[in-house]
Amino acid sequence: xxxxxxxxxxxxxxxxxxxxxxxxxxxxxxxxxxxxxxxxxxxxxxxxxxxxxxxxxxxxxxxxxxxxxxxxxxxxxxxxxxxxxxxxxxxxxxxxxxxxxxxxxxxxxxxxxxxxxxxxxxxxxxxxxxxxxxxxxxxxxxxxxxxxxxxxxxxxxxxxxxxxxxxxxxxxxxxxxxxxxxxxxxxxxxxxxxxxxxxxxxxxxxxxxxxxxxxxxxxxxxxxxxxxxxxxxxxxxxxxxxxxxxxxxxxxxxxxxxxxxxxxxxxxxxxxxxxx
Amino acid sequence: xxxxxxxxxxxxxxxxxxxxxxxxxxxxxxxxxxxxxxxxxxxxxxxxxxxxxxxxxxxxxxxxxxxxxxxxxxxxxxxxxxxxxxxxxxxxxxxxxxxxxxxxxxxxxxxxxxxxxxxxxxxxxxxxxxxxxxxxxxxxxxxxxxxxxxxxxxxxxxxxxxxxxxxxxxxxxxxxxxxxxxxxxxxxxxxxxxxxxxxxxxxxxxxxxxxxxxxxxxxxxxxxxxxxxxxxxxxxxxxxxxxxxxxxxxxxxxx
Numbered sequence: 305x306x307x308x309x310x311x312x313x314x315x316x317x318x319x320x321x322x323x324x325x326x327x328x329x330x331x332x333x334x335x336x337x338x339x340x341x342x343x344x345x346x347x348x349x350x351x352x353x354x355x356x357x358x359x360x361x362x363x364x365x366x367x368x369x370x371x372x373x374x375x376x377x378x379x380x381x382x383x384x385x386x387x388x389x390x391x392x393x394x395x396x397x398x399x400x401x402x403x404x405x406x407x408x409x410x411x412x413x414x415x416x417x418x419x420x421x422x423x424x425x426x427x428x429x430x431x432x433x434x435x436x437x438x439x440x441x442x443x444x445x446x447x448x449x450x451x452x453x454x455x456x457x458x459x460x461x462x463x464x465x466x467x468x469x470x471x472x473x474x475x476x477x478x479x480x481x482x483x484x485x486x487x488x489x490x491x492x493x494x495x496x497x498x499x500x501x502x503x504x505x506x507x508x509x510x511x512x513x514x515x516x517x518x519x520x521x522x523x524x525x526x527x528x529x530x531x532x533x534x535x536x537x538x539x540x541x542x543x544x545x546x547x548x549x550x551x552x553x554x555x556x557x558x559x560x561x562x563x564x565x566x567x568x569x570x571x572x573x574x575x576x577x578x579x580x
Numbered sequence: 581x582x583x584x585x586x587x588x589x590x591x592x593x594x595x596x597x598x599x600x601x602x603x604x605x606x607x608x609x610x611x612x613x614x615x616x617x618x619x620x621x622x623x624x625x626x627x628x629x630x631x632x633x634x635x636x637x638x639x640x641x642x643x644x645x646x647x648x649x650x651x652x653x654x655x656x657x658x659x660x661x662x663x664x665x666x667x668x669x670x671x672x673x674x675x676x677x678x679x680x681x682x683x684x685x686x687x688x689x690x691x692x693x694x695x696x697x698x699x700x701x702x703x704x705x706x707x708x709x710x711x712x713x714x715x716x717x718x719x720x721x722x723x724x725x726x727x728x729x730x731x732x733x734x735x736x737x738x739x740x741x742x743x744x745x746x747x748x749x750x751x752x753x754x755x756x757x758x759x760x761x762x763x764x765x766x767x768x769x770x771x772x773x774x775x776x777x778x779x780x781x782x783x784x785x786x787x788x789x790x791x792x793x794x795x796x797x798x799x800x801x802x803x804x805x806x807x808x809x810x811x812x813x814x815x816x817x818x819x820x821x822x823x824x825x826x827x828x829x830x831x832x833x834x835x
Binding site: 367370371372389390391392394396398400402403404405406407408415416418419420421446447449450451452455463464467 | 725727728730731732733734735736737741745746749750752824826827829830831832833
């Protein structure tokens, strides 16, 4: 547990604080521990990625923070308020865009406004501004099925931002996109992050993506998910794709690869812990 | 005329069949009093147009009214089943069980219970056409994109909001798929009910025509029933196009 690195960044209260969080799923074959004693903090305005093997509980952690599933042990706080229900101050983006096909682009972005019972007219301008931000101005009257996967995911990001949450939770948002679209989207999310000042918690399978985007990368173990290491990525910003070629980028990527057990000769199996 | 493009083959085949049929009757290969020729049937429809129209109007009224009742009640039942695990576990199996008993078989009993009037007929139409609506609508209400539900719940969406903004529109394609099946079943239900009860409707015409070996009249009524079925089916499809404009647009990359 002492492996958890202190959070980087300035002073003040962290945006997100998680203390000894654990999660157990009841399944047909008995309880399964998804998360084990997770403790970390995320500073205001930080870009933090979570990386780990499939089924390590990364997505579960995001849903707990969004407040849509519960947890057993420990505590989680958003802006010092305990998370004990849905968090309207967080916006969520999934791997699949999850856009209702019956809503055109603009109403799709306004879905949270409808759910929250706010007047649409107050948010129309903001929706159009967000469309501008992701380069989709002019597509507001299209149906989702008329858009490519990358464009749909951009709409999904706009939807997550429409009610101006200050935390953006992203669960492998570019995982279903082709490699080229993915690189373009990485550039866009960095730009949106810089322009908006949001805090972003970003789950990914891609080592390169985690290094390129993040201030910190949290490396998780296979189930039950524990935090193996918390690595600060000390690379200059603004960052672009050319950063991938640099030795420092490669060093970070190599370090992560090693931690994830992808390099055989140096691989350290995660220390077995006493679960009590 | 673009619609003709994909259909001319089936239209040509149909016309060829009609000609073959006509020739077979005219040449004496088929006995005219057993199988009337297409022109005989058309003549019969023209000769008895006013009376047939009256009967057709009645059958149409029964079929459409029963269908609308089935649609309303069916969607409401689906909402209840989707809403409550208790109702899903208590109501749903009974509903499936009810389909084991052919509605047509109990139509005569219904006629004894409720008399030969419209009530019996509407009940028969309802029973025969409600099942696809309940089953399909329930599926559409329940099979919602999980991630979309998380997005909504993360915004503190009430069950009502989720129902109105997500589940109901999500079920719309299922509702229309069920309507296309049920409208056809509704016509069958109306005809069967008219077989056993009352003295009006195309079902009654078919029944009495057959009893009198008046095959021309039977064929005339059957043709009108076919036209009615196609018209109702087309009307439902048109309604679907209006209600689901998003299903019409070309998919990305298919334009």
